[in-house]
Amino acid sequence: MQQSIQRIMALAIKELLAVLKDKRSRIVLVGPPILQLLVFGYAATFDLNDVAIAVYNEDRSAASRELVAHVVNSPNFTLHGYLENEHQITPLIDNRDVLVVMHIGPRFSADLLNGRSANVQLLIDGRNSNTALLVQGYISNIVSDFNLDWARRHDLPPPPATVTVRPWFNANLVSRWFIVPGLVGVLSMVITTIVTALSVAREREAGTFDQLLVTPLRPIEILIGKSFPGVLIGVLEGSFILAMAILWFEIPLRGSLGALYLGMFFFVLSGVGVGLMISSLALTQQQGMLGAFLFMVPAIILSGFATPIENMPYAVQLLTYADPLRYFLIILRGVFLEGDSYALVSQYYWPMALIALVTLSFAAWLFRHRMN
């Protein structure tokens, strides 16, 4: 037993040294995560700022000007210009000069003052339909406020029922609050998978794996020794990104940090399992890299990182149950934004533990049975 621990320790230290001493892997560990965190954190947002808008106002009344002012003064929009005639609309949208044109007809103020509904046409570039929907949503919010205000000022009967929407957990609906906690999961998965996916393949290529197999190390000892650096580096890297998320991006952490770390441990372990499995299947580092890529891309896409799982076809949704990232993302967002603690996230621990168990056992079996 003591000998076994000694052997495992020796292997773990060797693995850690091998990762840290290789210049290339040191760069892989530090550079890309920071870069990706910054780029994703800032660029990957669905919130709209400075949307170019053009206004074609045929009704030059104070009322219409007030409405226009509400829209163009919003931080979400930037005024591209006022149009003089209808023919200017099409080329502006076609050429992507503006994303939306607001067209106020000549009878606008007349209708408004006479108690008829005044129509405002919104012409939106739908080439990116998500953006189009959001633009529509932003403007309709502004118009709703305008309506309430108008009704109050002109003693019009208010609408019989109104909707008051209160978003929970993210009152201002900031995309970044959604994306950045997700990045903790995505980036720590990328790191653990890459660190471990090459660890056996690299030894196979260098011929040292044979050397390892003829020592008294048992497969289970090799497995534990090789898992160690992956888990350590994964948790450290995850902690670093976690700190960045809280301190740099100022995402509120409302729940239990312990529950999050427990989840991170199981998640990193399952990432290590997948990585080692790929690694023992691969005969060369190149195959290991390809395998890691083939695992990571679907794992990220199907995890609910950027798009909700509920929107996927049923068959694809079933597939997501095998994705460890799916569970960790729920834990991350739950703990960060929803203030969850152990009780609410405990149901997501065991699927990751199960994935880790299956992949690690398979990897250990492969050590000896994958030869030639």
Add this chain to the structure above:
Amino acid sequence: MTNRPALIFEDVSRSFGADDTAVKALHNISFSAQPGKICGLIGPDGAGKTTTMRIAAGLLLPDSGRLQVLGIDVVESPLQTQAAVGYMPQRFGLYEDLSVQENLDLYADLQGVGLQQRRARYEELMHMTNLAPFTRRLAGQLSGGMKQKLGLACSLVRTPRFLLLDEPTAGVDPVSRRELWAIIYRLVKQQGISVLLSTAYLDEAERCDDIVLMHEGHILEQGSPRHFSADMRGRTFHVNTPSLRKRILLRRLSTVPGILDAVVDNENVRVITRDTTAPQFAAAFNDITDLHVNAAEPIFEDAFVARLKHWQPGNQSALELRAKTKAANEAVIEVNSVQKRFGDFFAVKDISFSVMRGEVFGLLGANGAGKSTTFRMLCGLLPATSGELTVAGRDLRRAAADARSRLGYMAQRFSLYADLTVSQNLNFFASAYGLNRRQRKQRIDWALETFDLAEHANTGSGNLPLGYKQRMALAAALLHDPDILFLDEPTSGVDPLARREFWQRINALAESGITVLVTTHFMAEADYCDRLVIMAEGEALAQGTPAELKARFRSAETPDPGMEDAFINLIEGRKQERAGI
């Protein structure tokens, strides 16, 4: 034909790497190669042979110095040079997914050989290389020797005036090597081509007209083979005695004053003395009455070793080992009709042998003969398709961990962790073999001292010269004091001095009772083994002691056959046998 040299190097230098870590590969070398002759670049790995070749082909620029090929300034007009020379890189760039014919067509097109000339040229080349029956076969499916011949053919599609061959015979079996040489001779003789050829096989030096001896980026000397051996005259002897085993004789001889080098050569020990004064054999061997000492005909290798030892004096620290208990005639390794199939390809066909305790047992054969596969099956790294293998009574593939702790293993290419330092490597393996803290320290100190690694203890092992890597790998395999030692191609790529040193250590190990199983493709090394198996294409052609094997082929023409003669005879015998069936 003019007498202008085919190649002139003047003060050519070249380094690699960034400024602070630059490694100088060539130090101001100057030499020339005569037209219509074969000039051999000879030296161990890392001597700068390949760099010289590449500079001559215009593939690398020299840092300083001038060079001309066939009167063309290579640096000024590389394209013109490349149009005039033929070049065969070390791993010839055959496209393995193209057929033999497609490879030839490609190079004929690239060299601008006209369609009319092509047919005759192809016929000639195919005839010369005996590849005619295989034109439709993919290059990747040719044997190692055939690949080299195809590579040569490709660099000859348009008769070059100057041919550069970078280690054309490396790793090729002796039969193919003879064929390649025959082709080169014919080219020089019939077409007057000049050849610059590099090789790490010292016995091939004898076949060149002119030799440039290189070491660590310097040219030590240039001259004809005869010139090299001439000043060894009177310094080479064959020593043998029936009363001592070769191994012991060798060890004792190397301690005799005045002896520069001793090496097992066939059934004798070959001795080189420091100068022409004959050493006092009688005084050193006063306990032996039947010591035979004969003057031997000097060969190039003698000269090479003498010069290299002068250049880098070797170290001869003795290997101290605890003697193992010896139980004579106990088979430690047994292999019983073992086969290994990959797909429908038999890498090993029905092989059987057994190794006794304390024996040095060799697996001899060319690359691809099935040595490494057999070896890996023995170590439990590969499952056998059929048959039985036992090491110390157990199948290592199923053996418990402690069974593995009784054997040492040294992989091909000395595979240790390149990113780790020497002492980190040793520490890891010591722990992996379960040594406790005290034992670890003791054994590592022992290894660092015995293998002269102390000053490199904190060097990254990837940066060590090959000879040191080999020593470190051997040290790592011996840390836990194993009973059985597996060595896979332990000497490939290592220079002759390191090889000698290595075999001395192996001898000492065997003397102390360790059983050694070793694979090699150097025919001459077979003489160090007690018994061996000769393998080709997955089959065991013969087994026995070196003397027995060689004796089978003693004839009037070869009264004193070497292992290479035995090997070639065995291969050709098998070919005839097959043709007969």
Add this chain to the structure above:
Amino acid sequence: MTPAAATRMRLRAMIRKESLQVLRDPSSIAIAFVLPVLLLLLFGYGVSLDAKHVRIALVVDLADANTASLSGAFQHSEYFLPVSYQNIQQAEHSLQAHEVDGIVWLRNDFSARLLLGDEAPIGVFVNGVNANQARITQGYIEGVWHTWLASYAREHGHEFKLPVVLQPRIWFNPAVDSRNFLVPGLIAIIMTLTGAMLTSMVVAREWERGTMEALMVTPIRIWEITVGKLVPYFVLGMGGMLFTVAMALFLFKVPLRGSFLVLTGASALYMMVALGMGLLISTIARSQFVAGQIALVATFLPAFILSGFLFQISSMPEVVQLITHIVPARYFVAILQTVFLAGDIWPVLLGNSLALLIMMLVFLGIARRNAHKRLD
């Protein structure tokens, strides 16, 4: 033989050699065809930004005809999957446990205030964690409310009018199907990946197998090697492109409003840019492993995030917006989304094509300058 004839012969030999290798090596076919299909299927089916069948909890404190008609409006909307809850505590618990994404709560005074015309509140809570989804959900809920309000006013003869009514018209994609813009964008990403990976890895393969050394000592010129490699992989890459376009049109039913010719032309231009990037990478990386990694990091990720394929460029911080200008995929994504959904709009096509042309020349130029017919 004239020099021109010799050049032709060498070029032909290189192209033939590369083509034979492509045919015999399944890995290039896999990169050109299998990888695109997998990615397209994965993204096409796995990524959708539309919120359909949003699970909401309906809590009605006091049921009557009015609340029934409002509940009915939610039940009939294709966007919602409403589930009724007895009280708000249960519903809130459900929201916390992710069983529903939002709550619509009609308090017990709803009908009373409705009759008084006193802005009867419809309480809505949405899970704001996924801000984008929350916004879209919010928009849908307001849509249901508007429709219900209009029909309520009609039925009760109320003379209720909203002062300003928006009439949005979403051009090019009136059904607002996110697949219609995701799939064309994906074609850009897939072409980036295959183009850059194919060339960088085949050149690296020649270095690894030692064939480059043998090629270099023949009289072949460096540009001949380059052209000899570009031609077959261009053809292969374009084959992959046509295949993905066919999948987009027939499997994902994305409309193609512009002309096929323009699409092919722009794709050919972009393919050259991607191959140029691959060549540039290959002058740096001499092992397939390194080349593949650089191709992934330097081309795939930027194409994914910074091209405007998914995220609106104009909403990014200034610095990031500047960086997007050197991401070639940005221009191609603009072209693709326009040609597929809007048609042949020349100002968009020409401007972006010009940018691509410049990038192609820059990449090929640098690659040419960096490539020596030497080993160092």
